[in-house]
Amino acid sequence: MKLNLRPFLLHAAVFGFAAILFASAPAGAAEVNSRLNEITRSKKLRVCQFPLYYSISFRNPKTGVIEGIDADLAKELAKDLGAQLEIVESSFGTFIADLQANKCDIGMFALGASLQRAQAVEFSKPYLITNVYAVTRKDGPIKSWEDVDKPGIKAAVTLGSYIEPFMKGYLKKAELISVAPPNTREGELVAGRVDVIMTDFPTAVKVTDEFDWAKSIEPPEKLAVTPYAYAVPQGDQVWLNFINLFIDTIKLDGRLKKYAEKNKLGPIVAP
Numbered sequence: 001m002k003l004n005l006r007p008f009l010l011h012a013a014v015f016g017f018a019a020i021l022f023a024s025a026p027a028g029a030a031e032v033n034s035r036l037n038e039i040t041r042s043k044k045l046r047v048c049q050f051p052l053y054y055s056i057s058f059r060n061p062k063t064g065v066i067e068g069i070d071a072d073l074a075k076e077l078a079k080d081l082g083a084q085l086e087i088v089e090s091s092f093g094t095f096i097a098d099l100q101a102n103k104c105d106i107g108m109f110a111l112g113a114s115l116q117r118a119q120a121v122e123f124s125k126p127y128l129i130t131n132v133y134a135v136t137r138k139d140g141p142i143k144s145w146e147d148v149d150k151p152g153i154k155a156a157v158t159l160g161s162y163i164e165p166f167m168k169g170y171l172k173k174a175e176l177i178s179v180a181p182p183n184t185r186e187g188e189l190v191a192g193r194v195d196v197i198m199t200d201f202p203t204a205v206k207v208t209d210e211f212d213w214a215k216s217i218e219p220p221e222k223l224a225v226t227p228y229a230y231a232v233p234q235g236d237q238v239w240l241n242f243i244n245l246f247i248d249t250i251k252l253d254g255r256l257k258k259y260a261e262k263n264k265l266g267p268i269v270a271p
Contacts, residue, residue, distance in 0.1 A: 034236050035236055043082060047108050049070060052182070055068050056071075057074075076259075090107065105239070112161070112227070126270040133201060135208065137213050145217050145219050148174060154196075155171060156178075156189065157185065158178075
């Protein structure tokens with residue numbers, strides 16, 4: 001018989017973490033000072049998402065609904081918390097400031113957990129792991145990975161993404177173009193203003209699915225291998241512990257695999 005561990009694990013997290021903090025808190029302390037308490041009290045979960053991220057948190061232009069693995073998992077997190085989900089639009093360049101300004105409780109849009117970012121926010125355990133890919137036009141000047149870094153080539157990255165600083169150091173001959181929202185790398189490629197976009201697995205899959213003229217190129221060796229995680233404000237260990245347990249739980253009960261495969265991200269699920 002298959003056991004449903006989800007309710008037990010998540011309720012144990014709430015009460016277990018609270019009990020630990022109460023035991024160590026000074027006499028007279030009224031309650032644990034954590035976003036977890038505030039969320040369970042207010043019944044509202046505020047999630048920062050970047051609505052231009054294919055397969056992760058992409059706003060469908062036909063329906064206006066945000067779709068992707070983190071759109072699905074944000075709903076699951078809210079359901080497990082018994083809270084109403086509120087999406088706060090953010091971006092790679094602004095999510096740290098948004099968390100620090102208390103505009104949202106968590107960033108959920110496949111955030112690259114880098115050492116630089118970890119100086120400003122807390123990262124959860126990884127749930128996806130990816131590396132850098134190139135996406136270009138089949139009829140364009142780039143036929144192989146060796147063509148990416150040649151004179152006259154314009155390569156686009158998203159401003160504020162973890163790929164941006166990596167490509168700044170990697171490219172020696174090509175011109176790097178940093179694209180700021182609401183513009184997108186994909187739009188620049190469609191318009192012919194760049195020759196290639198440097199991206200991750202989710203975007204490579206989505207763009208090649210969406211456009212029959214597009215192709216992805218993987219480097220001969222994996223570059224900038226990066227864990228994707230969720231981000232929470234610093235200094236709230238109770239909330240971080242709960243999010244880590246949520247990730248462990250969705251791995252155990254199959255939800256992570258289910259939504260990864262739904263959005264064609266099965267190959268990059270973290271172990």
